[in-house]
Amino acid sequence: VQFGADTTEESVDRAHRFIEWLTGDKGYARDRIRVAKSKQEGGTSEHLWAIREGGLGSTAFPPDGKDHWPGWEDSAVPPDRLGEYVRKLREVMDRHGIKGAMYGHFGQGCIHCRLSFDLRTADGLATYRAFIEDAADLVVALGGSVSGEHGDGQQRGELLEKQYGPELVQAMREFKAVWDPQAKMNPGKVVDPYRMDENLKLGTDYNPPRIPLKFAYPEDGGDFAHATLRCVGIGKCRVPRAETTMCPSYQVTREEKHTTRGRARLLYEMLKGDVITDGWQSKEVKEALDLCLACKGCTNDCPVNVDMPTYKAEFLHHHFKSARRWRPRYAYAFGFIDRTARIASRIPELANIATQTPGLSRLAKLAAGIDRRRPLPRFAPMTLQDWFARRGGTANPTGRPVVLFPDTFNNHFHTQVGVACVEAIEAAGWRVIMPEQHICCGRPLYDYGFLDTAERYLRRVLDVLRPELRAGTPVVGMEPSCLAVFKDELPKLLPHDDDAKRLTRNAYHFAEFFQTFGIRPPALDGKALLWGHCHQRATGGMSPDRQLLEDMGLEVNDLQGGCCGLAGSWGFESGKYEISLDCGEQALLPAVRDAEDDCVVVADGFSCKTQIEDAGTGRRALHVAEVMKLARDLRGRSPHAVPGRPERNGPSRPTPPWRERALRVSAAALLGAAVTALGVRAARH
Template sequence: MAKTSKRHSRDVPAKTDPAIPGAPRARQTIEVGRLERALRKAVEGEVRFDPGSLALYANDASNFRQVPIGVVIPRTLDDVVATHRVCHRFGAPILNRGGGTSLSGETVNEAVVIDHSKYLTRIGRIDARRRLVTCETGVINEELNRHTGRHDLVFGPDPSSHSRCVIGGNIGNNSCGIHSVQSQLYGPGPRTSDNVHALEIVTYDGARFWVGVDEEKDLDHIIAKGGRKGEIYAALRDLRDRYADAIRAGFPSETQLPRRVSGYNLDELLPERGFNVARALVGTEGTCATALQAVLMLTPALLQRTLVVVEYDDLAEAGTDVMEMIERFKPIGLEALDDELIRDQQLQNMNVSDIKELPKLGGGAWLLVQFGADTAEESAATAHAFIDWLTSERGYERDRIVMAKSEQEGGTSEHLWAIRESGLGSTAFPPDGKDHWPGWEDSAVPPEKVGDYVRDLRKVMEKHGITGAMYGHFGQGCIHCRLSFDLRHADGLATYRAFLEEAADLVVAYGGSVSGEHGDGQQRAELLEKQYGPELLQAMREFKAIWDPGWKMNPGKVVDAYRLDENLKLGPDYNPPRPATKFAYAEDGGDFAHAALRCVGVGKCRVPRAVDTMCPSYQVTREEKHSTRGRARLLFEMLRGEVITDGWQSEEVADALDLCLACKGCTSDCPVNVDMPTYKAEFLHHHYKSPRRRRPRYAYAFGFIDQGARIASRMPEITNFVTHTPGLARIAKLVAGIDRRRPLPSFAPMTLQEWFRRRGGTGNPHGRPVVLFPDTFNNHLHTDVGVACVEAIEAAGWRVVMPEGHVCCGRPLYDYGFLDEAERYLHTVLDTLREHVRAGTPVVGMEPSCLAVFKDELGKLLPHDDDAARLTRNAYHFAEFFDAFDIEPPKLDGTALLWGHCHQRATGGMDADQRLLERMGLEVDNLKGGCCGLAGSWGFESGKYRISMDCGEQALLPAVREADPDTLVVADGFSCKTQIEDAGTGRRALHLAQVMALARQKQQGQVPDPPAP
């Protein structure tokens, strides 16, 4: 259970008179201790007032930071209602939060935060005939569509964060998404509000009821029935009647401006609209009431999709024909990218192979036009007709057009969409050396004006010296851009404000909206009067007061909001300490504080399915602190020193990092390359500098496993007897801090180095030399793998060089913060290999995690060592070596299930392994996502066994069990192979070199050993 807060009271802002525009905020004292105790008594779920939880929820994906009063993670909808009633009793503000990916500051506040995303994920009945589905608001957008997709229906709004954002966030922000064109043409409309049929809500004072759409005809009955709902409906009708003419004049229609999500949807209350209270609440960002459940309207899925990419000279030109494209061909997606976005991704090695698929004849922008249908033939036919129109009627050059098939048809269209979905992450810290931030990332204009608007917006940017890539939903006139705002200096903040005010004037002049998808929050709420004028802003103020007369629901957001330049995460007083570090942090200018700031909050690490590698422990626990984002936020707060006050000695940070598997998934999967394994090693290095702290026993047992293995290999039979005799093994595990349920590996009767020495060295003395690195695992434990690697390389005509004496990369040392020792190990490696790396001799690794040290940690610990750079340059994973030197492998028929070690995925990927197996003649299933769960020594540690197994069950272990008995299971990593065997799958995984040995045996007419035990 989380630690109880030691604070007895806290002052929070409180608006003294919500009826008066711009009324000042006084300070209200909240009795925090009593509030916490009352919540714990009333709520079945989790109540957290500890510093770690406050730090985790003080940030979202925006420029703003506000420390909450406490956090509630409800298990049931009744918990949410109970939280409101307790907070109402104490006068505590409330903030509802889902995925926490908001860019406008609406999901941070000095309030009790309610996180719906962990437990409130139930999906109810689907009414396929009426195209309706009911769900709780913590359901992830993509999970809902996976569920409804069985009926060939989807919930139309799908932001680029669809794999982790939740329906409650869609409702709060009035989200749209990449396929909002599809939702507009084939469904109810582009915005979430257009797709909401009913909401179950709870008001601040705890009243719980349903609100719907088309309730004009029932108004008298609802009001006459009385109660809190009747009272609210009567006040809403009165508000509507008083402001009806102003609303009609000030709210453009959806056909004029599809992406208006700014302010409150007062137009939904008009009689001609039907008095749609549910839709009026959508987009209020939790400032009026809390949504518990939603009845959502669905759209035909049109899952057979074809993508056409069209190149243009510049982004403004790309807007020329979008309206005619939509009217003639009805695409389901119409997105734009500019060349700066592509350049940023290329320089950061993001989506490298995908970008090569774009037509590139020197243009500066691309349109991604996607067509969907129920059949692939129909989708492709529309795409061909579109291309014919472009070339014949519009005069486009055919070389500037690419048609990509869907992934189901063996195409790359989904990969090309990845370029667009990577927009936010790739533009955050581009190689120009300037940090880029949100703020004007969301403006929208009528689609027919988008080209002219882009030209004029760039002029405003140039005037203020601001740069940034542009991309977005051109089919609906919405522009995304992350800009080079200076948020650290007074003059930079003055420019920030001046730009936003001028940009707001520009978008209003175009008849547009300051927010086109992400909501107003605090970021653009101050600008709403420019868009709506004082009368409609007063109407919105009164709308909020009807629902929330005490101004306690997410106060200071949307209406009478905080200024756009206060509560900043940075600001002119931002000056965290810059502690001396062991790693170089070259990508952050050597600044660990910038590394801790690197997370932009988009939450890709919070995807609950094992699609990517990161974050295995989050995939199991669904806990924010076990995501890359959560850990990064805690490190940021640790340096800031306001909530987490004990720096490197922080137990909150240590606790969050304890379940980090150091899998390196974030280093390649995270859109801004947050490097949590490095941060973890750095933290532990400093954490255990204190003489009061001693590392756990397993840190020594596994951190220095190479030393233990040296001793054990002198008497392997005795060692194996001790570690495999039940009573003795139990004692050995207890002493070493190993979980009692984890079997211990056996030591080989002979080390690989000894075998190599006894055979007289290489079997191919005249071949080109290659160094085979004798890692601890394959030297002492899996000698058979090492032998297979030697023989595979020699069979290819190369001369194997095996280093003599004890040499170790020190891989396990990083996991426990032994960085001084790790540096010494690396110097020993360089001393041993210096002659070879200076000669440019390839160095091949058998164990992916050990070779990854040479590709990753080596350069970070020894950034100015030329021999270290030479080793990194000449280091190859086993399959990479065969691929890089175009070595022909032996042939073998059959099928293979390929599983990549997490460290190899992060430092080279698995493409070379797949190509090599396919060149052998095998049909390969390259299994992706998740981690084996053992993660080197992590899964051996006491108390980690269950979660280790649960991590493996996300992807690897079920796939191995389901594989055909004749299918080869291929995994080079020692931990991956060990987990497969320990989990009782009944299978033995083979190293790629062992697969090649099987192939040679078959070619020579020998009967190979079966792959299973």
């Protein structure tokens, strides 16, 4: 029960009088009553409101597997008759064999509920109609209204004669006819309404085609069509401010087709086949999905967990199945970046000449379909795996084992992060195991629908890690989006593989590993601005990172809302530069610009860090492991104990001896010259 009043004191006083009434007149034990204070008063009552706001989602798809639908979701009666109404409504539900939970605004007598209507069979539709008519009779008899706070729409238009009587509805009809004699304005509502059981999303003719799928959709009984019905339409994904991650594309474009809801609706229409008639080949659906960043915001923030990144990957897989249909160039460039990076890292100096020299880099971007304004990432002088092997493996051969997954981004680009991760884990006494082979979770492949290849990559990961998985060794990720594959995509793609289940159960984001195993981090004084990668927010959240930094002694500002806008390779794709930066401007980039000089900017995601640098904020974000290294180097002193921004004192990438680098560049130059000479000679002949 919430109490409102003109002043805080008055509302608290009312609450206490209510408690006295409950414990005195009603005989409730005091320990059965909890008083929740609002956030402004240092309380946590917003957690209770989160439960209330989750009402719709949790009543839509209850665990018994039977879907609950709207239809009688907004009735209201005078508040003093609410008890009587609820009891009698339950009787009506029982009479028709209908189930459902109720919630709402009891102080105003308004009840919300979704009920277990069967909207796919003729019998079910007859029951639906009979129930709604009985419920409407009940509400009218109690002096209430069939719609409490929302509109009548088509669903309850037919009931208005019960509520207002035929004479008043006729008056409305005549009034409307004066202004709209040809009944062109919003026909079928209020007067001469459509029937409540026509134009339904489902109905007796609902039978969308089902094709073999790549993902398992366990929450939807393995049915993609059911997944497209998941959206309950309340539009939490249409919030224009970046309060949650969902939905960054709408936060920028403000267009319905770029909301999670709009995309879900288009996928539904695609399967239904009435409006969109070319099914999985639809260009309209592809266009709407193109601006989906696959950030996973909806999988966490939407009340019914609409999983648009999975639907997008599934769609692209089928859309591009035909050998005659090619994906955009950037799909190949980024989807297989693990392979390109593997080749480039043999002579990274040459690769960097191609990607960093003006003119050459322009050509490289053109070939790869990358926006010309995006700087290309620089390859590290040596890979993390190479560094680890050269130092002779782990420094703690007798410690407790943990697998550190060498993702493409920290293995080939941000190797200083990888080194910091190894050292942070070893400083805690653990033995780091790093696979020596080429290994990749396939993260970028999902974004472009290369799902057969992604599955092969995952099977290889399982092959390589199998002994450790079966031994129960924890697997730690440095890059949140790669680790998220093991928590999210893996069980959906290989739902019946026990080793996959072992990996999902034993996979930890970097800070999560430290928190789970109770490892104390080194001390560091000062302030930190923490930015969570969207995939991490959706697969475990940022509390472990915040807690770890606080345990170190830092004062943490845990920034919420929106996406950095780079979202893997999405912001690199040609045509997405502006919108990518606009996404970042919703929350992250202004906060980084405003951060004080001695504040450590912390971000674990490769894309988030890249966006912070590319957007010209003048700051470089550090991975949590780099912050821990900074702490060990500074031995607990504040970062402002040393001059300059904290990142200036962050670790740098490991480098092989200069002789080795000179040798391999010379060898490559000689090889290039020889190939050119042979080419010229062949051309002459």
